[in-house]
Amino acid sequence: MRLEQLYKSGKPEISVEFFPPKTPEGVAKLFGETIPHLNRIQPVYFSMTFGAGGTTRDLTIELCDRIKNEAKVETVCHLNIVGQSKEDTRENLRRIKAAGVYNLLALRGDPPKDRPDFKPHPDGFHSSVELVEEARKDPWFSIAVTGFPEVHPEAKDRSADMAYLKRKLEAGGRVIITQFFLDNAYFFEFMDLVKKAGITAPVVPGILPILSASQVRRFAALCGSTIPPAVEKELSKVENDEEGAIRYGIELATRMCGELIKSGVPGLHFYALNRSRSTSEILSNLNLA
């Protein structure tokens, strides 16, 4: 189903994000275990990330093709523009279409770690808005864009961030998927501003089930997400305890998702990090699986 047709059922639609595994064994595990396991929760789609600078381009598109045509689950292909010419991007769009995939998450993407200030490729698109505009030229594509409940670290301020989000939607974005957050207050505050800005597109909160204390701290620093003191206190108790961290992650996300569902969110997008256990248990705790 196309993105603009989703999120109309009145029940929270579940989607799950993967990244391209680094090894053939990882790919085999994704298709042999993770996807069949998560298929039981009947996700509306699986999405696949697109490595910075197009580094996973072939694999991302190949895996989207397999999810759609072999596992027979709807797919959202992420696409970014960092380090790529316009022709590279147009080729990516052609190849995504050739795989039969019409749902895209249009991103600018992060610059390489050693060059943290984003500089567009000399012959490339300059922003996610330009990518949305390009993809929209072909009505085949249905486009999601990102939203940042805690404000993107590069934004001048919250209102500039919201103005940019509006531009992405005016360019043709149909659905917003958010960065992860560890306190629903950030999401609710963001939603107040989304409504005030007159944005009516579905806003799907991104949920990161914590898998380890060090990993979530790293991701939070990278993504500009705050670790609230109450969460930090719990993380410090499971510093070197993988099972304890996973269990805490499930408990926290269950609580957060329960409250988000009550508030009427149209869906939940899980950053599953290619694992199935936490997402399955959270949804089972919520009687959604």
Ligand SMILES: Cc1cc2nc3c(=O)[nH]c(=O)nc-3n(C[C@H](O)[C@H](O)[C@H](O)COP(=O)(O)OP(=O)(O)OC[C@H]3O[C@@H](n4cnc5c(N)ncnc54)[C@H](O)[C@@H]3O)c2cc1C
């Ligand atoms: C759901 C989700 C999935 C993701 N998947 C991937 C992935 O597959 N691959 C990957 O590399 N990264 C991915 N990321 C990370 C993402 O690339 C980073 O968060 C990045 O820093 C910005 O995201 P973007 O490209 O969508 O941002 P954009 O919205 O394009 O830019 C981020 C912010 O910078 C400001 N900004 C940017 N350009 C302009 C401009 N021209 N004028 C004014 N303000 C501007 C705005 O405040 C904007 O909100 C994902 C993020 C999310 C939330």
